[in-house]
Amino acid sequence: MKLLFVADPLESFKTYKDTTFSMMREAARRGHQLWACHPADLVWQQGAKVTAHGARCITLTGDADDWFKVEQTADLALADTDAVLMRKDPPFDSEFFYATHLLGQAEREGAKVFNKPAALRDHPEKLAILEFPQFIAPTLVTRSDAAIRAFHAEHRDVILKPLDGMGGMGIFRVGPDGMNLGSIIETLNKGGAETVMVQRYVPEIKQGDKRVLVIGGVPVPFCLARIPQGSEIRGNLAAGGKGVAQPISARDREIAETIGPIAAARGLLLVGLDVIGDCLTEINVTSPTCFQEISDQTGFDVPKMFIDALEQAILAAA
Template structure:
């Protein structure tokens, strides 16, 4: 098969942990042909089809990339590639979900109308903002408020006493604040996040089980990977995100993890989400990650369960 990965620049990949790289390596092992482009390379011109300008066909060298160069791949050729001519397009651009990501999903949606197979489905990416998506499943979440209102946030704090505030477009733990019962700095934090009522904020009751880790539960083709990666906060941090210094420890799924994953998995798969990363703290769902879920290599390295194999199996099945 011919696969096109729409991703960040390949030269920036840290291959020892990069999930997109692990997908590419497994696909190459099976003899699939790898192409890559950046969202900025997508072009749609009147009377034409959506095309990746200057897409690169790559092969893997077996050397380890460190995020500063391209030693891990070689470019076999460059060409303008009509997306409808490849077997699968994998949208793997990392967050944030900004205006350019949004526009890219529209171009990918047009490519679908022209016959391309895109994973995850562009419309589903738009319909499942990663923090807001949990609100569809209140049976699995802690008390949550989404608002621009200063007064509503203060009332939520008065009720729940210990809360987490975060921007809807944050990633990697960026912009997350905890406010305890004393309400210290609540006003300043609200002003910082909602920008005087101009931007929407998510507020949640603090879940103390974060000390045991923010678990990434992967769901592939509607089925859960049997192990999660618990991202454990270090030192005085409340954030378990690996980007914020959290320590990743692979663990078997708990009964509650399985309940959440087995409930959401078929629903999300039916909407065109081949790969989803559910974030679970304790027994509650905190995010539904759909843009570029990660942790394949960490789980595989620590448990021996081959997550990239499960993913490429699911991709091949979806293309049959």
């Protein structure tokens, strides 16, 4: 099969932990042809199909540094591939949004895109949890300074976060003393111009912010607990958290088995649920990670499970 990965520049990959690389490696092991491009390479012109301009057909070298070799470069119509995998990392900004529309046009032309572009737009990673209130901690979404202050007064210990952050960027904790609450609100809501999410602090973060992967509607049996280090409140690996793989809990499974089939039916082949304690905090759909960390620590082959599901989805869509 011919697979096109729409991703960040290949040269930026840290192959020892990169999930997209692990997908490519498993796909190559099965004999699939690998192509790659950046969202900026997507082009549509009236009378033609959505095309990846200058897409690169690559083979994997097995070298940790120079890990790929370009076999050819060509303008590749997305409809001429067997599958397009949208793996551009967040943030979900205007350019990401525009790329999903180009990918949606490619779908109309016959391309098979995973995750489905419309589903990417419909599931902003922090706000998607609102559909499942039975699994989340007390949560507020607002621009209002007064509403945030009232929420803090009720819950005393809260987390504030921007809706467009990634990797733990822009997350603040405010305890019972309310120290710096006003300044933090001003920083995040920009005088009421931007919406903020506020959640009751979940103390189980000390045991880790768990990434629970769901592939084709089915939970991976192991998660990665990203444990804050030192004085940090953030477990994100990008913020210095330590990743420890462990079996998913009964609560993790309950959340995953509820959300997974719904997400799969909407065209989300791969979802990363973030769970702290018993509480769902995010539903990641743009470019979920942690394949390699879980596989390396447990021996469970997450990339194999994913490519199995991808192959089945391609055949089902044929």
